[in-house]
Amino acid sequence: MSETTATTHPHPIEMADAKRRIKAIFVGSVGNLVEWYDFYAYTAFSLYFAPAFFPSSDPVVQQLNAATLFAAGFIVRPLGGWLFGHIADRYGRRLSLTISVLMMCFGSLIIALTPTYATIGFAAPALLALARIIEGLSLGGECGASATYLSEIADPEHRGFYSSFQYVTLIGGQLTAILVLLLLQNVFLTHEQLVAWGWRIPFVIGAMLAITAMFMRRHMHETESFTEANKNPVKRESSIRGLMRYPREIAIVVGLTAGGTAAFYTFTTYMQTFVRQTAGFSDITTTYVIAGSLIFAAILQPIYGAISDRIGRKPMLIFFGVCGTLLTVPLLTTLAGTKSPWMAFLLISGAWIFVAGYTSINAVVKAELFPTAIRATGIAVPYAVTVSIFGGTAPAIALWFKQQGHEQWFFYYLAGVIFVSLLVYSTMRDTKHASAMNRHD
Numbered sequence: 001m002s003e004t005t006a007t008t009h010p011h012p013i014e015m016a017d018a019k020r021r022i023k024a025i026f027v028g029s030v031g032n033l034v035e036w037y038d039f040y041a042y043t044a045f046s047l048y049f050a051p052a053f054f055p056s057s058d059p060v061v062q063q064l065n066a067a068t069l070f071a072a073g074f075i076v077r078p079l080g081g082w083l084f085g086h087i088a089d090r091y092g093r094r095l096s097l098t099i100s101v102l103m104m105c106f107g108s109l110i111i112a113l114t115p116t117y118a119t120i121g122f123a124a125p126a127l128l129a130l131a132r133i134i135e136g137l138s139l140g141g142e143c144g145a146s147a148t149y150l151s152e153i154a155d156p157e158h159r160g161f162y163s164s165f166q167y168v169t170l171i172g173g174q175l176t177a178i179l180v181l182l183l184l185q186n187v188f189l190t191h192e193q194l195v196a197w198g199w200r201i202p203f204v205i206g207a208m209l210a211i212t213a214m215f216m217r218r219h220m221h222e223t224e225s226f227t228e229a230n231k232n233p234v235k236r237e238s239s240i241r242g243l244m245r246y247p248r249e250i251a252i253v254v255g256l257t258a259g260g261t262a263a264f265y266t267f268t269t270y271m272q273t274f275v276r277q278t279a280g281f282s283d284i285t286t287t288y289v290i291a292g293s294l295i296f297a298a299i300l301q302p303i304y305g306a307i308s309d310r311i312g313r314k315p316m317l318i319f320f321g322v323c324g325t326l327l328t329v330p331l332l333t334t335l336a337g338t339k340s341p342w343m344a345f346l347l348i349s350g351a352w353i354f355v356a357g358y359t360s361i362n363a364v365v366k367a368e369l370f371p372t373a374i375r376a377t378g379i380a381v382p383y384a385v386t387v388s389i390f391g392g393t394a395p396a397i398a399l400w401f402k403q404q405g406h407e408q409w410f411f412y413y414l415a416g417v418i419f420v421s422l423l424v425y426s427t428m429r430d431t432k433h434a435s436a437m438n439r440h441d
Helices: 001-008 013-042 045-053 059-075 078-092 094-114 121-153 154-161 167-187 191-196 198-217 224-229 239-243 247-278 283-311 313-337 341-359 362-367 372-389 394-403 410-427
Strands: none
Touching: 001 078, 001 410, 013 045, 013 094, 013 121, 013 198, 013 247, 013 410, 045 121, 045 191, 045 198, 045 247, 059 239, 078 094, 078 121, 094 121, 094 198, 121 167, 121 224, 121 362, 121 372, 154 224, 154 283, 154 362, 167 191, 167 198, 167 247, 167 283, 167 362, 224 372, 239 372, 239 394, 247 283, 247 313, 247 341, 247 362, 247 372, 247 410, 283 313, 283 341, 313 341, 313 410, 362 372, 362 394, 394 410
16 A cells, blocks of 8 residues: 555655756746847847937848847857856856846846937947847856756756756747737837837836846755765866866867857847848738747747657757758748748748757757866857857848848858758767766866
């Protein structure tokens, strides 16, 4: 009888541990969502605020200027990755995550309160650039620390599933920004009001959400891995010097990230502009198409993460690399010529079927490459450098090709970058079976 009861009812300690992990993952994920909402609100509302900061009669030029500042936010991400990675590895994941979301609050407030070009001239885009730099620093730290935290707090058998929520909330942040856009477009404001002042509202909302997330993160549990690694204090070397002891792992992070981040920012950030200006849909139709595809993308993340827990990480990455190399050009070419919103939704969702092979597991793959003492820095710095080069620049490169009259060249560029990553996926070890998660050196 007692044996049956023990089998049927989980031990109270096990249940408590599971609840603790789920709560920690929820709090960490919610903070990540808020950070990415703040960051993506810039893209979602750039069609409305670009004329206020970049006077021009050509909307493509306005969007190119806005995209250039979007890329500028990525240039400083390696610095943010190093700074917050150092804090996470030296003083704890919780502290790093709390400070990073506070910085995002400041960046959003600056954008919300900055006067227009007509009022203060060149100082307006300069302040906008400052805000994007602050947000870039914050996000550079958030990515490494949150990937580390979610991977360490999860139980080993479901690490792929739980860590996939980094991209669920990352996509959720963009989806939330688009939801705010839909409400403002359809319920509360006219187009003229959005252009005049309504674009400031989402940044005020973002700052308020960031403050809420900061207070939630103050009570997060620290990970057992970090606690274990700090039981026996040893003389610490600098985070960058420690990172340099892992050149192979750094190269793998760069290689596996390049194609994935270029694809991710193409099918999220750039799609808003691409569907509007190239396919020719209205603002509201564009918003519905992008929102629908992002919902589909968010659903895929935990499914793919759970699959990776069964079959390994490497097959998922190879699936993305092969499909991305072969299908990117025909998919984007078809999307550029479609006049049907449903077809546009299906095409973008089709892209997510293979892009999710990267997004769902890239956090856990990076975490499994490095030991605890250098994990946050090891994830954040090479990842941030690669995203700055290949991810944040994707919208600007695409718009530059469009301005030159050769938009299709970007399609081949993206397929080529994915192919380079495929070469890395094919030669790297499967981190599920060769993980450094239990190494605390």
